[in-house]
Amino acid sequence: MALIKKVRGFIPKIGENCYLAETAVVIGDVVMGDNCSIWYNAVLRGDVNSIRIGNNVNIQDGSVLHTLYEKSTVDIGNNVSVGHNVTIHGAKISDNVLIGIGATVLDHAEIGENSIIAANSLVLTGTKVEPNSVYAGVPAKKVKDIEPEQSREMIHKIANNYAMYASWYKDGESW
Template structure:
């Protein structure tokens, strides 16, 4: 059974159509949209500030979603894929974003819509990633504009695939 805990009287809000893996952890002030999935060993920790997650968001194996105490909540838009072992901390991610495996997005960053954060990238505090960008590296920098093929072939494909995958476990 997943660990779903109330913290300071606030319980996670998880719609019935979401998939939460058996060993995922979701605690505190977390609200999730429809058709989301939280995969094996992922942690969504709304203990020190709130975390708002839109529709069709997948938080893949080993990812950590957290915030900064009383300062930086976490907002995740719709149709967002958070890759395996990524860290998303106290930031805002708009719609249609792919956060690559092992990447880190730090406090007070804003990732605008239709972006890819490459695997292993580190988006440092207060960075704003403009819509339609691909960021990579340590620290992450813009490497190019995103193509329509990547938006439909990667961002939308992965988000839709994770809805399909979660159906296998329900």
């Protein structure tokens, strides 16, 4: 069973039909929507400020969500996929976004809807990622525009696949 822990009087609130892997950690001021999945060794640490997650969001293995004390929050919209080993620190992620494997998104960055942050990219503090775009690199810069329908289709497919994967685990037995 995942570690779900009350901190500073805040108890995490988990939406309906969510899957939390046995080694996931959800602490403090975290509110999660419906149909979300939090995978192995992911840490959502709402100890110093709030973390808000929409519906149909997957936080993949090894990712960390955290904030600055009283200065930043994590806000994630709907239909968002946060790849393996991603760090999101005090940033706003709009609806229909894919954050690639190993990316880092720093405080007060804002990721526009229908966007993709490429694997291993570094989105610096205060960066405003344009909607319907792909950002890549260190530091991350816009590399191209994408059609909203194209990005939504791909991003929804990934988010929906993770909902399917989570269903495989919900009734699984441990040895």
